[in-house]
Amino acid sequence: MLTPLTVAVAVAALLLAAWCGLAASRNQPVKDWHYGGMAVVLLLALGQLVVGVVRLAGGDRPAGEGTAVFLAYLVAVLLCLPVVGIVSLSERTRWGSATVSAGAVVLAVLQLRLVDIWSGGVGG
């Protein structure tokens, strides 16, 4: 797995979480700029999926027996932000921002799990 990219996705997701968390604490809904931020993180996640699939196609495998799990996690990473993005569209209050923030935290946590699975951790 490409460690720099994973770290980049995780850091970007945490920054997004902090940014939207700040908006929530200031009683602000999600604004256009936040959606821009989500798009950036989403693109990084998409890049990660592509790199992951290319590595798998090239014969690289997670150390354990978790290839399917690994792929499932890559897809889950990609789905996080679209889901909370849609939720935040219909919740134009601070709670929409809080939801996006939570989704970004989940994305960052999934990065930890990805690294874990790739290095042969319990794939479940």
Place this chain on the structure above:
Amino acid sequence: MAEDVREAAGPAGAAGQRERGAEAARRSLREGPGRLLVTLYGVFTVGAASRSAYQLSTKFHEAPLAYLLSALAALVYAFITLSLVRGGRTARRVAMVCCAAELTGVLTVGTWTLLDPSAFPDATVWSDYGLGYVFFPVVLPVTGLLWLRRSRMEHGPAAPAASPR
């Protein structure tokens, strides 16, 4: 939002008022903080369900107890998510029971894994009070119960027949 309803319902008929109160109660469970709660429960439902589906189908014999508990946790999460989205008085009651069950589950399994780790060769969502999930499994039901209780008190006056307190 609760204030809006009460103001608007002033001179209207009692039936209309009650209907509107019920509708507001239905919506209010999934709006505002409820939206965040529903999203988190949704995440946990998907996570726990896919995890347990994978575990049950590929390696059930390794840790049957842990995997069955994971599946049970997934079911409880799914139930709560659905109830919160659906809203209304019955759904709120169901959600409260499920949150209480979830809290009981996480406390029981958490204590159990600490006292007798050998019973669980593999982790469940509820192992060590949800340590592997940043303690969310123990925080969520408490938040859920508080939220359900608050929205019940807010909408209590709109439906006098069903507010014992």
